[in-house]
Each structure stands twice: as C-alpha cells, then as structure tokens.
Amino acid sequence: MAMAGRFRSSVPRLAKALMSDSLSTQRSTVERALLCPNFTDSQVQSRNFASAPAPKEPKIKVPVAMFGGSGNYASALYIAAAKAKTLDKVESELLDLVAASEKSPTFSQFMKDLAVPADTRVKAITEICDQAKFSEVTKNFLVVLADNGRLRHVDTIAKRFSDLTMAHRGEVKAVVTTVIPLPAEEEKELKSTLQEILGKGKTVKLEQKIDPSILGGIVVEFGQKVFDMSIKTRAKQMERFLRDPINFDA
Template sequence: MAMASRVRSTVTGVTKALISDSFSSQRSTVAPALICPNFTNSEQSRNFAAPATPKEPKIKVPVAMFGGSGNYASALYIAAAKAKSLDKVESELIDFVNATSKASTFSQFMKDLAVPADTRVKAVTEICTQAKFSDVTKNFLVVLADNGRLRHVDTIAKRFSDLTMAHRGEVKAIVTTVIPLPAEEEKELKETLQHILGKGKKVILEQKIDGSILGGIVVEFGQKVFDMSIKTRAKQMERFLRDPINFDA
C-alpha cells in the first residue's frame, strides 16, 4: 500500500530524531478521561470524534469486548462509526501496525515505558501527519502514546478489525493445514462454511500452514473448532489404546 510505504519511510527518521530529543520538555496534556480505558460508550465516543448532537442515534458495538484492548477497540469503533469512517480507520490502523512492526527500532521505542510520554506523542503525531491519517486514527494513536499503550496497538487493531468485520456481516474462518489447500478444495470448504452460517453472513477464509498437525485440517470460525488433524486423531487413538478394556461390558 502507498500509505503503508509512507508510514515506513517516516518511522525510522522520526524515531532517531525523537529518541535523541531532550527529555526535559514538559509532558503533553491529554484529557483525564482518556487515561483509563474503562469508560462508558458515550465517554468513549467523545474522546476521538466530534461531540454528539442530541438527535444522534446511539451507536453500539456489534460484539461485546472486555479487557483493556477490548475497551480501546470499542471506543475507536464508536468514534469511527460516528465519523462514518470505519473502513478508513481500519485500513490506517493496519498500515500503522504493519509499517511499525517492520521497523525494529520503533517497535522497541513503542514498548519502552522509560521514554517520556511527550516524546512518544510527538513521534506518533509526526508519523500520522506524514501518512495523512484521518483525525480519528491520529487522535486515537496519540491517546495510546500518551497512556503508554502503544505496545498493545497490534492487539487493539486485531480486535478493532473483529468489530468492523462483525459490522459488515463477515466471519473469519481460519483453516490450518500442512500444505496450502488446492483452489478447488478451498472453494468447496468456503461454500460449506457459507451454508452453515446462512444468509446475511460472508465467510472470509484465512489459511495457515502448520506442519506440527502432521496432516488433515483444522477449521476455526466463530466459537467453533473442527479439529480433523492427524495429530489429534493420533492422540485420540493413543488414549483409546491406553484405556483398560472391560470385557464384561
């Protein structure tokens, strides 16, 4: 992506400049309500988007999420939905995660809580400006930087994507095999899963290669797991052979 390239090209220079910057400058001020992620939906939305008008319908997250990362992802979802920019914010957040993960120096910079908050904020602001991110994404990343939560941005981004997928009626199915599925088998599996989910849902297939399963296939979607791997079958057979035989049964 062009945007991802812009982010990557900016990260290294910004990191070097800011890590060497003086740590004596005053810490930037961020609204106290942003410090703790355990806030209500109405409070969450005001942090990253324009104030709601009295007639504005209440926006709810499509999937309940818990924990710090879930709360941040939910807050961002509400703000992006109010700004009618869910897809744009999702794309920008993914670009940021992908680009910064490839810059080892910046990855360490994000995780180092010894770096003053104002330095983290300055770095993220510069990156977002260069990448031309939307205000919602920029403000959100600044909040993470100020609160020392940048080290969790990849997890937050994944949970945010789960929310946007649910909003679009998409269900991710993770298919694990030893070798890539042939195109015809992939199509057949996708059609089967689509039939199980029914209308109104769209299957997004993600393939994973894992030689440790020895063979067969493992399918995960929603809260369900279909494990038909050779590794699991071998373990089941082993348990069966170890169980004592009751000849009186």
C-alpha cells in the same frame, strides 16, 4: 469488577474525545474520561468554552460486546469511526501501522518502551500519522495511546477493532490451519460449505494458517466451534484408545 464497569462507562466519552479537532483538548478530555468516570459531558463542554449546546448525534452501538482494556479502546474507536463514517479507512490505517511495526524492530521497540517520555511518544506518533496521511480519528486515537503508554497494545486493539468492523459488515471469520496452503479448489469448496452453515445475511471470511506441528489434515475454527481433523489429534486419540485396558467380557 467495579473498576471494569467504570472503564466501560467511559467508552462513549472516550469515543467523543477521539473525534475532537483539537489534540490538546482531546488529550485532557480523554484523561478526565478515563480517570474520572463521573465527569459529565456538560462539564467537559464548559471547560472547553463550548457555550452552545452540541447537536444531538445518532447513538452508535458496538455490534459485539468487548471486554478488557484492549476491548474498551477498540469499542471507543469503533464508535468514533462509525460517527465519522470512516470505519474501513480507520481499520486499514491501524493494520498498516501494525504491519509497519512488525517489519521494523526499531519502531516496534519504540512503541513498547515505556521509558520514552509521553511528550516524545505523542510528538513522534503525530509526525508519523501526518506523514502517512492518516484520518483524524486514527491520529487522535494513536495520540491517546501514546499519551497513556498504551502503544504497546496497538496490535491487540487492532484485532479487536477488526472483529467489530467484521461484525458490522456481517462477516464471520473462519481460521483454517493446515500443514501446507489449501489448493484453490479445496479452499473454495470449504468456504462454500461454511457459507451454507451460516445461511443468508452473513459472509465467511477465510483466514489460512500454516502449522507443520498438526502433521496433516485440517483444523477449522469457526465462530465458537473448533473442527479438529488433524493427524496430530487423531494420533492422540488412537494412542488413548490403545492405552485403555481391553474388557474381553464385553
């Protein structure tokens, strides 16, 4: 628990490091931030030969509290991207990278293989970012992951980052699971109903999932709630009802 607290306290320094123009400086700074949580910003600046005091930056807060390693990395990236005003671009670039790894088994294996030396990972990911013309924030972040052997978690981090950007935009994700894709008219009606529940100031973002195992009906995961109207669940409920002993005296 104490270690988790130290990691969370290092998030602002990690975010600051991600925005550094110098990758070598950024890498050493991040290592200090993660491994030495009490290492102060003034010490970092003096080690990096920054004699003049840094201009005061607006304080950025994450819209949703994130926990765990992936949540902390996503929070640090959010702070860096928000300061650089590149939230949407960074989100798009991360999702593009995840999509590329899903399509390429070789690339996916490279990101998961911890036997690959750190310098090799850093060099490869730097070249990939340069070719893809990724922003400096995304590039620096992926270098941090490569250097620390965390590339294998990039898909989870990307999801957590998307959760933060959605919260920033006032979007609420609703996951709709059906056996076949919802017809356009039914999707529109469902979205309208959920929007009424949310009220003004929030926007529903519908995500459809296909799962034949539910047999039919629909399952809606909305915020912290789950509306399960699937045939599978109804069948289980009916089975339990039929198995319960009947009290004829009632």
